[in-house]
Amino acid sequence: MFSWLGRIAMACWRPVSQYARMSKDEGDSLGSVDDTLLWCRDLEKHSYGEFSFTVVQANEVIEDHSQVETGSSGTFVGVYDGHGGPEASRFISDHIFLHLMRIARENGTISEDVLRSAFSATEDGFLSLVRRSCGIKPLIASTGSCCLVGIIWKGTLYVANLGDSRAVIGYLGRSKKIIAEQLTEDHNASMDEVRQELRSLHPDDSHIVVMKHGVWRIKGIIQVSRSIGDAYLKRPEFSLDPSFPRFHLPEPIRRPVLRSDPSIYTRVLCPNDKFLIFASDGLWEHLTNQEAVQIVHNNPRAGIARRLLKSALSEAARKREMRYDDLKKFDKGVRRFFHDDVTVVVIFIDHDLMEKKIPGPELSLRGFIDTIGPSNFSILKGIDAVAKSVD
Structure with a gap:
């Protein structure tokens, strides 16, 4: 039986073929892709194996932007879950990988510090854009994005994160059962440790976190505690006036309310590490880490x-007393x-390819866009040459 919301939304059904972004692999074991707001690349190659990539749109204007970049000795994944509009997530997609490649080339390596610098350069660039644009488009100061980045380079995995998108690895335990390990921290006020951190950083602000409509929110407005953008919560000059009540603060901020420094995780990949799942929080709202890795482990790679x-969407539909087939209409x-x-990227790790060091394709793939181009990973070839001469 449909809920009252479902019955109202039924009236909004209309032809959606104009939005179609169809899979390149229709007719597989998953059936044809008839959710016309869904885009996918069911199986592609990268330097350490294969990957599968999908995005589904729910908002009127899609706020999830994402990319996979593959190179001869590296693989990059970025998932950028925007809020308040698509400007910040789109900006990250256009800039963070280029910053990473430039800074890695300047430093002669990829490292945690290089990742931090790439995040910082992206934040600075977006705040500069806000400064130039806010006179004619003041609400750009309220747009922001979570930012989840993963890069595999020379057998080492680096993961950096702002917000509540999540990276999870599936590895084989001692009993050869697949085990899920979360590699990222959720920077979300729903987490007790995040609320404690915020209170310790703002001891003079009794309203730094507020329960609103049953949800913990920072200043009663936002759930994520770290982001790219959200300039009005970071710099006093970007405060919005009362004509924007949704984003209005009762008093000017004295110090940044949100942070833009990522949490970073590093791991040398070992033979028991089988795959990685990078996804925006829209997936993790409906699936646990272990449920997700079980699905990946127990099913074919393609799709x-x-x-x-x-x-995840079937579970979302079930919560509304619907079927997935009804939801996707x-x-x-x-x-x-x-x-x-929702954005989902699954990266399979084939260790025999890592050991053989077979060059992978150099491709750049953006989520929800059907064009594939060359990747800027090529600028790291100089680093590769230096590393090989040292070896």
Whole structure:
């Protein structure tokens, strides 16, 4: 039986073929892709194996931006879950990988410090854009984005994160059962440790975290405690006037309320590490880490990101007393009542390829866009040459 919200949304059904971004691999074991707000690349190659990539739109304007970059000795994944609009997530997609490649070339390596510098350069660049634009578009000061980045380079995994998108690794335990390990911290006020951190950083602000409509929010407005953008919560000059009540603060901020320094995790990949799942919080709202890795481990690689997404959306539909087949008939905008934009990237790690050091393709793939181009990973070839001469 449909909920009252479902019955209202039923009235909003309309033809959606104009939004279609279809899979390149229709007719597989998952069936044809008839959710016209869904985009996917079911299986592609990278330097250490294969990957599967999917995105579904729920908002009127998609706020999830994402990319996979593959090179001869590296693989990059970026998931950027925007809020308040698509400007920040789109900016990150256009700039953070280029900053990373430039700074890595300047430093002669990829490291945690290089990742931090790439995040900092991206934040500075977006705040500069806000400064130039806010006179004619003041609400750009309220747009922001979570930012999840992973890079595999020379057998080492680096993961950096702002916000509540999540990276999870599936590895084989001693009993040869697949085990999920979360590699990122959730920077979300729903977490007790995040609220404690905020209170310790703002001891003079009794309203730094507020319970609003049953949800913990920072200043009663936002859930994530770290982001790119959200300039009005970081710099006093970007404070919005009362004509924007949704984003209005009762008093000017005296210090940044949100942070832009990422939490970083480093891991030398070992033979028991089988795959990585990078996804925006729209997936993790409906699937646990262990449920997700079980799905990946127990099913064919082709279309596995789409299978994860379908499992999450089926659960979202079930919570609304619906079927997935009914949910996917709703148009964008209306879909946001049931689930968020969702991005899922599954990276398989084939250790025999890592050991053989077979060069992978140099490709740049953006989520929800059907064009593939060359990747700027090529600028690291000089680093590769130096490293090989040292070896």
